[in-house]
Amino acid sequence: MDYIILDIEFNGRKFASEHPMEVIEIGAVRLDASLQYKDEFSSLIKPIYFSTLNSFIKKKTGIPQEDIDVADRFPKVIAAFRAWLDLSTDGVLLLTWGGEDMKRIIQDVRMHKIDDAYWMQATYFDLLKGLLRARGLSNDVSVEGAMALLELEPSGSAHRALDDAKMTAEIFRALFTDLDFERAQHYKDTFSNARERKTVKVAIKAMTSQKIVPTWELVEEHYFPDKTVLADPRKLAELQAYFAAQTGAK
Known part of the structure; x- marks a missing residue:
């Protein structure tokens, strides 16, 4: 090779x-x-x-x-x-x-x-x-x-x-x-960008510091006020999976 x-x-x-x-x-x-x-x-x-x-x-x-x-x-x-x-x-x-x-x-x-x-x-x-x-x-x-x-x-x-x-x-x-x-890996399509993933991470940290149990619904409501950002279902699913990975949610 x-x-x-x-x-x-x-x-x-x-x-x-x-x-x-x-x-x-x-x-x-x-x-x-x-x-x-x-x-x-x-x-x-x-x-x-x-x-x-x-x-x-x-x-x-x-x-x-x-x-x-x-x-x-x-x-x-x-x-x-x-x-x-x-x-x-x-x-x-x-x-x-x-x-x-x-x-x-x-x-x-x-x-x-x-x-x-x-x-x-x-x-x-x-x-x-x-x-x-x-x-x-x-x-x-x-x-x-x-x-x-x-x-x-x-x-x-x-x-x-x-x-x-x-x-x-x-x-x-x-x-x-x-x-x-x-x-080593194969290319995988991504539909969210680094800023959007960071927003999810910041949201989790902020809620945790306030002793609020992080949920995706709260992230979406308070950190993605522009609903068009999540209009693509592929991006939405990707960010939800990222949220789950960060929080250990099932």
Whole structure:
């Protein structure tokens, strides 16, 4: 089996826009079972929406606008990336820094009406969580922060997909013996966001401190006054399950 260290960059969007952010760069490094470098993949992508990069993204990534202007669209790039992944005949384990990369790829796959089966079935390991567990940390750290923590020498440009993938590969090598690969996972759709889950957690804590037995009905009534927030039954079920997990409710 090969290890594929994956990183993406995505564009910004106008505040409160109905249009999604899109992947604008994919970078990946392939390591063999002995953690030796084999090859790499890198491609820019011209998005459908906000193809003119805003100043923040241009400054953060250093991607030239003229390179985005001549880049291929997502369907062509993701097909090329899939073909590159398939060169690993004994299978792959994808490694990402956090869960955002898989989410963004699957979002764009669906937006372009491409079959998402491969990506939903792909096994990936969140190396950020692996680092936090291995070092007993509670706060997220960036790739650059992890390099410093592990006393590794950074190289390339931060926030360029291939360079970040290369640095993440160095972190992976350094942590390899401390990682619990039983925690590898498949992407799971989520319908609530971090702020909504935090609201549930805050509600439980507030009620408990007031010696009120937390119930979902109280959370919904007092902490989600805008009923449209919970209009999606999938989100409602997800937050109810989160509430139950936090309180031990049956």
